[in-house]
Amino acid sequence: MKKIFVFLLLTRCFTSSSYAQNVNTILQKVKDKLNLVNDYEASGEMKTKVVFLKVPVASVKIYYKKPDKLKIKNEKGISFIPKGAVSININNVLTNNAFTILDGGIAKLGNTNVRVIKLLPEDDPDSYRDDVVLSTLYIDDNFLILKAKTTTKDNGTYELEMSYGKYAGYGLPDKVIFTFNTKDYKIPKGVTFDYSEDQKKAPDKTKARKGTIQITYKTYLINKGLSDAVFK
Amino acid sequence: MNKVSQPVFKKKVSVRNISFTFDELYLMPAIIEVKNLTKQFKDVTAVNNLSFTVNAGDVYGFLGQNGAGKSTTIRMLLTLLQPTTGSIHIFNKNLQTNRKKILTQVGAIIEKPDLYKYLTAFQNLFFFAKISGVKVLENKIMEQLEMVGLSERAHSKVKTFSQGMKQRLGIAVALIHDPELIILDEPTNGLDPQGIADVRNLIISLSKNFGKTVLVSSHLLTEIELIANRILIIDKGNKIVEGTSDELLDPAKTIVALNTLDNQSAKNKIVATQWGQYLQQSKNDTIILKFSKDRIPEFVNQLVQLNIEVLSVTPRHSLEDYFLSLTTANQHVEPVTV
Amino acid sequence: MWNLLQFELFKIFKKPRTYIAFGAIAAIILLIQIALLTNGKEYVKFMLSSLDDTLDIPYDQIRNGYWIGFAILNLLLIHVPILVALVAGDMVAGEANMGTLRLLITKPISRTNLLLTKFFACVIYTFILVVWTAFLCLVVSVLLFGTNDLVISKEFELLQIEKTDVLWRYIAAFGFGTVGLIVVASLSFLLSVLSDNSIGPIVATVAIIIVFTIMSEMQIPIYDKTVKPYLFTTHMLGWKGFFYIDSDVDGQTIKGSIQHFSSIMKSFAILIGYIFLFVSSAIIIFKKKDILS
Numbered sequence: 001m002k003k004i005f006v007f008l009l010l011t012r013c014f015t016s017s018s019y020a021q022n023v024n025t026i027l028q029k030v031k032d033k034l035n036l037v038n039d040y041e042a043s044g045e046m047k048t049k050v051v052f053l054k055v056p057v058a059s060v061k062i063y064y065k066k067p068d069k070l071k072i073k074n075e076k077g078i079s080f081i082p083k084g085a086v087s088i089n090i091n092n093v094l095t096n097n098a099f100t101i102l103d104g105g106i107a108k109l110g111n112t113n114v115r116v117i118k119l120l121p122e123d124d125p126d127s128y129r130d131d132v133v134l135s136t137l138y139i140d141d142n143f144l145i146l147k148a149k150t151t152t153k154d155n156g157t158y159e160l161e162m163s164y165g166k167y168a169g170y171g172l173p174d175k176v177i178f179t180f181n182t183k184d185y186k187i188p189k190g191v192t193f194d195y196s197e198d199q200k201k202a203p204d205k206t207k208a209r210k211g212t213i214q215i216t217y218k219t220y221l222i223n224k225g226l227s228d229a230v231f232k
Numbered sequence: 233m234n235k236v237s238q239p240v241f242k243k244k245v246s247v248r249n250i251s252f253t254f255d256e257l258y259l260m261p262a263i264i265e266v267k268n269l270t271k272q273f274k275d276v277t278a279v280n281n282l283s284f285t286v287n288a289g290d291v292y293g294f295l296g297q298n299g300a301g302k303s304t305t306i307r308m309l310l311t312l313l314q315p316t317t318g319s320i321h322i323f324n325k326n327l328q329t330n331r332k333k334i335l336t337q338v339g340a341i342i343e344k345p346d347l348y349k350y351l352t353a354f355q356n357l358f359f360f361a362k363i364s365g366v367k368v369l370e371n372k373i374m375e376q377l378e379m380v381g382l383s384e385r386a387h388s389k390v391k392t393f394s395q396g397m398k399q400r401l402g403i404a405v406a407l408i409h410d411p412e413l414i415i416l417d418e419p420t421n422g423l424d425p426q427g428i429a430d431v432r433n434l435i436i437s438l439s440k441n442f443g444k445t446v447l448v449s450s451h452l453l454t455e456i457e458l459i460a461n462r463i464l465i466i467d468k469g470n471k472i473v474e475g476t477s478d479e480l481l482d483p484a485k486t487i488v489a490l491n492t493l494d495n496q497s498a499k500n501k502i503v504a505t506q507w508g509q510y511l512q513q514s515k516n517d518t519i520i521l522k523f524s525k526d527r528i529p530e531f532v533n534q535l536v537q538l539n540i541e542v543l544s545v546t547p548r549h550s551l552e553d554y555f556l557s558l559t560t561a562n563q564h565v566e567p568v569t570v
Numbered sequence: 571m572w573n574l575l576q577f578e579l580f581k582i583f584k585k586p587r588t589y590i591a592f593g594a595i596a597a598i599i600l601l602i603q604i605a606l607l608t609n610g611k612e613y614v615k616f617m618l619s620s621l622d623d624t625l626d627i628p629y630d631q632i633r634n635g636y637w638i639g640f641a642i643l644n645l646l647l648i649h650v651p652i653l654v655a656l657v658a659g660d661m662v663a664g665e666a667n668m669g670t671l672r673l674l675i676t677k678p679i680s681r682t683n684l685l686l687t688k689f690f691a692c693v694i695y696t697f698i699l700v701v702w703t704a705f706l707c708l709v710v711s712v713l714l715f716g717t718n719d720l721v722i723s724k725e726f727e728l729l730q731i732e733k734t735d736v737l738w739r740y741i742a743a744f745g746f747g748t749v750g751l752i753v754v755a756s757l758s759f760l761l762s763v764l765s766d767n768s769i770g771p772i773v774a775t776v777a778i779i780i781v782f783t784i785m786s787e788m789q790i791p792i793y794d795k796t797v798k799p800y801l802f803t804t805h806m807l808g809w810k811g812f813f814y815i816d817s818d819v820d821g822q823t824i825k826g827s828i829q830h831f832s833s834i835m836k837s838f839a840i841l842i843g844y845i846f847l848f849v850s851s852a853i854i855i856f857k858k859k860d861i862l863s
Contacts, residue, residue: 307862346672350585355580359573363573363574364678
């Protein structure tokens with residue numbers, strides 16, 4: 001009983017201290033951390049999980065440069081990168097300053113308490129992000145974004161889940177899971193001539209049409225100065 | 233004259249590891265022995281119960297009109313057709329069971345000598361020799377082409393050849409593996425007079441100088457008369473007559489065609505007498521006998537004694553006359569008799 | 571036998587018709603390559619258009635030598651069998667028509683040997699045709715377009731094979747394809763034995779292949795379980811099976827794997843069965859056949 005009381009008390013203290021902070025302050029602290037990074041070149045492994053896409057695990061390099069340049073390259077082969085994958089770098093979600101910031105309260109991600117902040121972009125026709133309707137961020141006590149949800153006008157909802165390790169000081173994750181909406185894969189009729197020993201089965205349409213890519217970062221080279229040519 | 237009597241056992245033959253014993257080739261005089269051969273195509277009997285023997289060294293003339301069954305018979309001798317019934321022995325061996333061994337020693341032209349048009353004369357000869365099991369040397373091929381007068385065109389494609397040249401090349405192909413038995417189906421077809429004479433001389437030479445046995449078919453008696461020592465005439469698949477050309481062409485051995493009011497009963501009466509031995513097979517109703525012309529009056533006397541009502545007794549003076557009459561007889565309802 | 575085989579091959583390669591096949595394949599492949607060199611991106615887009623909204627597709631990388639090789643093989647599905655039929659259908663009937671068959675049969679070779687040798691010559695021709703096709707469609711494509719990972723579009727999924735994992739699949743596929751084409755050769759050969767002119771067997775073979783291919787590809791339930799499993803054209807596509815890479819539960823492809831290896835082997839066995847059936851039927855018929863040509 002005593003133990004439970006202590007636990008509840010601690011929880012209360014923790015949440016209240018977190019809650020006490022202004023969402024703007026929290027967001028600023030997150031940004032400050034991220035602003036430490038001008039550019040990076042990261043290498044890692046990318047796993048793609050899409051119902052109709054069977055691809056190998058790819059060794060990729062991810063290049064980032066302020067304010068919103070991002071490139072994923074598969075040096076050895078081909079990779080299908082989901083549209084909107086630029087937001088795997090959270091900077092790209094936050095660069096647009098013209099937000100309306102809403103406090104979404106406190107929530108729990110697994111066992112971790114997080115602060116929910118919603119961003120409503122103000123109209124900015126010049127930005128590539130004008131597609132975005134709403135971004136929701138789940139920020140932990142260390143001002144690290146654990147999860148981000150972006151709802152777009154045309155491309156459905158992207159979800160980003162991140163876990164941190166060595167590079168937490170820069171706000172850079174060790175692992176990112178990017179979830180995106182997929183459309184049905186169709187091929188023009190009569191062009192495949194498949195070998196059909198395996199009974200052809202149309203994919204289950206009731207299944208959620210979502211795909212993920214999961215990037216596990218191995219190394220980051222931070223602020224070494226990247227030329228713009230990399231992003232072309 | 234009779235080439236059968238010529239000594240043909242000139243050499244012991246061991247060809248391409250397939251040896252024919254002396255006996256097989258020479259002491260046994262019969263090179264081809266056909267017994268009761270019949271070939272039925274659906275409703276048509278192309279060859280009917282045909283038997284004949286070709287002896288070693290023979291130039292055997294196979295006479296008959298187009299469609300008489302000559303080609304069908306030859307195709308059966310060469311295993312192109314399966315006999316419906318009957319047996320064929322060549323080199324004293326059953327053709328069905330010893331096909332490969334026998335064919336090593338047979339060279340043939342069947343109807344048109346069709347060869348590979350897109351290959352040269354040399355290539356045609358070279359490969360046919362090879363698959364006949366002969367190791368061929370270039371000069372042997374050139375020799376053969378020389379023999380048929382094509383050495384200058386050795387490396388021209390066959391499609392550029394005239395009919396006569398193709399025929400000669402066909403003969404060269406038939407002879408390239410030095411066979412003991414040569415079967416030539418209408419070898420002078422499409423040849424000019426000089427070509428015909430050349431082929432004729434070649435056949436005679438093959439027999440006389442090389443001791444080969446030749447079976448040659450033709451629808452022209454004039455051709456066969458000049459080269460064959462034995463002749464078989466067939467018509468509508470039936471054997472009409474077989475004999476040595478000396479016999480068949482000898483005026484002393486005349487063919488006599490008899491027509492009476494009732495041929496069947498006349499035949500029965502004749503069989504019972506000494507004249508029965510002279511009776512020949514005949515496809516149509518006419519009674520055919522073969523005996524010396526001098527004996528015709530004696531024969532007529534016998535007919536009178538037998539109370540046979542004679543319509544005509546017709547002697548034939550030459551084989552050609554006989555051949556022509558036979559073939560016309562079969563084309564018309566009744567033979568024209570004197 | 572060796573002499574006869576030499577003769578048969580010599581005849582095949584002395585015939586102008588033979589080179590039509592080699593020329594036709596070269597022309598088709600080079601035309602496709604030129605087209606893809608200039609408009610390849612559009613073609614890839616056409617194939618993958620449904621994904622364009624969701625994914626950034628590296629069109630230029632996809633359009634590499636391996637991918638073009640695979641695309642060409644798909645386009646040649648009907649052509650190469652026709653070219654095989656062109657020669658195989660002529661093997662016996664052509665000789666009957668020309669009049670040389672009767673001369674061949676009077677040679678001291680058994681009819682069975684004659685036919686087997688002719689068939690073997692067809693097999694060699696088919697093999698050379700496949701090597702020629704492989705050279706043009708793979709080697710030339712790789713020289714022109716380079717190599718990269720191979721992306722295969724199936725009806726319901728897209729497979730990606732790492733470039734270091736591709737070449738052996740091509741070799742296996744060409745091997746399998748040769749067997750499939752030998753089925754065509756043996757069918758054409760059987761029809762050739764039945765005919766006295768070569769047009770009949772060639773046209774008949776082509777007609778059979780087209781009808782069977784349509785039946786194999788149509789997804790009509792009444793054919794799916796009844797006729798389709800027995801059509802050799804269904805199994806001839808087995809070469810593609812080597813490109814159907816397997817994936818783990820996470821959907822990640824496994825290097826060096828094949829999705830349905832046992833199906834491929836079954837198809838292989840069925841094709842061998844067809845070859846055996848067609849060739850032995852040809853021999854049985856030919857042995858009894860009266861040669862009247």
